[in-house]
Amino acid sequence: MVLVQLAVAIVLGATSMRQVSVPAHQAEVFGAPPSDSTVRRTLEPIGADAVPARRIARARAKVRKHVWALIEATETGFPWLAVAGKVLSGWVVIDIDATLITAHSPKEGAAATSTPLGAWCANTEESLAMLLRTGSAGSNTAADHLEVLAAAIEQILPGGGPSC
16 A cells, blocks of 8 residues: 555655655545655565565556557657657667765664666656665666666566557
8 A cells, every 4th residue: 555655646746755645635545644664664675676576667567558658649649859850769768877865874884875876768757767776886887787777678668668
């Protein structure tokens, strides 16, 4: 239920776990929103190699395929990118980048920073995959980039993308 509430919060514009209470006005439908600590406890055991993470990724890919088909069926169609004035019809572009997050924790041994590595679909501006890393992770760690790229590709293939 926590994952459903997170998904609904994201659809309604939440950009962080702390905003899981966004659909609080729909408590009769979804129940009372969980606390941010409950969200963390729910997500913590879902590691990259865990079965729940793979099931969530498959569900995301299935929903994405359906949503992209709906987008493609609109008058404007799927948002193909234009580079140097040329429209790249049939190309789904994956943008991989890391970001630096600075956070303080009084806990002994806690890392002060993290550098999550993410992959986004440049066409639709949606997150495809994310790898949470400590602040000491190298910026040019090929293994991390390959892991995130593989996870991103799984989100759009096979047949997950628009008619391309």
